[in-house]
Amino acid sequence: MLMKVNRGFRSRQQGFTLIELLVVIAIIALLMSIMLPAMGRVRKQAKMIMCHNNLKQMGNAIAMFAYDHDGYLNKGFLGPHGVHTNHWATAWEPYYGGDYDVCLCPSATKLWSDGYRGMPLSAWGVWESTTTWVKKGQYGSYGVNGWICNKPKWFGPKQNQPKYWRRTDIKGGEKVPALLGAHWIDGWPEPTDEPSVYDGQYFMSLGGDNDMARFCTDRHDGTLNAVFMDFSVRPVGLKELWILKWHQLYDTRADPPDWENVGSGWLAEYEEYVE
Numbered sequence: 001m002l003m004k005v006n007r008g009f010r011s012r013q014q015g016f017t018l019i020e021l022l023v024v025i026a027i028i029a030l031l032m033s034i035m036l037p038a039m040g041r042v043r044k045q046a047k048m049i050m051c052h053n054n055l056k057q058m059g060n061a062i063a064m065f066a067y068d069h070d071g072y073l074n075k076g077f078l079g080p081h082g083v084h085t086n087h088w089a090t091a092w093e094p095y096y097g098g099d100y101d102v103c104l105c106p107s108a109t110k111l112w113s114d115g116y117r118g119m120p121l122s123a124w125g126v127w128e129s130t131t132t133w134v135k136k137g138q139y140g141s142y143g144v145n146g147w148i149c150n151k152p153k154w155f156g157p158k159q160n161q162p163k164y165w166r167r168t169d170i171k172g173g174e175k176v177p178a179l180l181g182a183h184w185i186d187g188w189p190e191p192t193d194e195p196s197v198y199d200g201q202y203f204m205s206l207g208g209d210n211d212m213a214r215f216c217t218d219r220h221d222g223t224l225n226a227v228f229m230d231f232s233v234r235p236v237g238l239k240e241l242w243i244l245k246w247h248q249l250y251d252t253r254a255d256p257p258d259w260e261n262v263g264s265g266w267l268a269e270y271e272e273y274v275e
Contacts, residue, residue, distance in 0.1 A: 047106040048220045051181070052233055054102050058142065058179050059231040061095035066168040073166060076149040076186070077133050088144045089134050089185065100125070103140030105181055107219045111139060121219070122200065124185050133185055143182025143214055145189070147247035148229065163247035165229065173229035175245040175252075180215055180236065181224030187211035189246045191254035195238075197263030216241055222270050240273040 066073055074091035085091065089103060096102050108123035125139025150166040165176060183203055193212035196203065203213045216238055217224060223235035236244070239259070243252045252275045259268045 044107075044221065048225070048235075051105040051107065051220070051225045054105065055142070055179060055225050055227040055233045057096055057102050058092070059227040059233060061092040062178055062227070063168065063231050064095045065092050071167045071169050072150045073148055073168065074150065076144075076146060076151055087133055087185070088179070089138050089140060100137075100139050103138075103142055105141045105219055105225070108141030108181075122183055124183070140185070141181060142179050143184050144179050144186045145177045145246055146186045146211075147188055147250075148176065148178050163249050165248060168229055168231075170229055172245060174232055176229040177226045177236070177244050177246065178229050180226030181217060181219045182215045183217055184214045187214035189215065189241070189250075191242060191251050193242075194257045194262050195267050198266050201263075212241060216267075237273055238267060238270050243273055243275045 062073070074088060075086040077087040089100075104123055108121050110122045111126060112122060112124050123139060123141030125134070127134045127136055127138050130136045147163055148165045151161075151164050153161060170176065183200075188209070189212040190209075193210050195216045196213040199218050201213065203210070215224070218238060219225070220235060223237050225233060226236045227233045239256065242254075242256050244250075245252055257267075259265065259270075
């Protein structure tokens with residue numbers, strides 16, 4: 001009787017058969033194939049939420065800066081003697097706490113200082129020295145709409161002066177972008193601007209003042225996040241960029257670019273927006 005029990009015990013210790021192992025492996029592989037895309041979507045959604053929260057904090061910084069300066073915004077990169085003190089990343093720093101991660105979308109994982117140029121997920125910084133734009137060590141992946149700044153009356157062409165918003169207490173602020181995903185720290189878009197040849201093209205390789213290309217970057221599945229002049233934050237479709245009210249004279253009903261034939265046509269597949 002003891003011998004039978006022992007033989008039965010030994011037989012139970014022989015483990016799985018090859019077929020049973022293959023079945024288990026197949027089941028695990030099937031579960032992984034189902035779970036991985038879902039996990040990827042969850043990660044993307046988490047990054048979008050973090051980006052939204054960053055811009056919400058930056059919207060609060062813009063509001064507090066304007067409150068402390070009689071409703072006016074900073075002058076752009078022009079400070080005393082042309083130094084960096086009035087660019088948004090520096091001017092608003094006391095209000096967002098100097099945490100440069102707040103200036104960085106979690107999806108923008110490649111920094112220019114690491115040699116990455118012209119990528120959809122690239123970000124400006126880390127700066128190695130103080131310039132007329134930023135301070136040493138600053139970094140980020142959001143760009144300011146240059147038309148919201150309170151530029152001095154002597155700055156730039158006279159025909160551009162009426163375009164600047166200058167203040168936050170404006171009518172229709174929910175349509176005026178203030179800070180949004182970008183390859184560069186600022187830009188002055190016009191309705192005649194065309195998109196880059198391909199997503200993530202290094203904007204300086206375009207030539208001219210095609211500033212919309214600085215913002216036209218696919219950060220969140222066809223959208224990028226933006227904080228507006230009413231301090232609201234929402235996703236903006238890439239083609240929607242052309243119908244936002246960038247400056248006071250901006251024609252939101254101008255003919256859009258020929259999406260099919262501009263550059264490689266990479267924007268043709270994205271959602272259409274109508275003013």
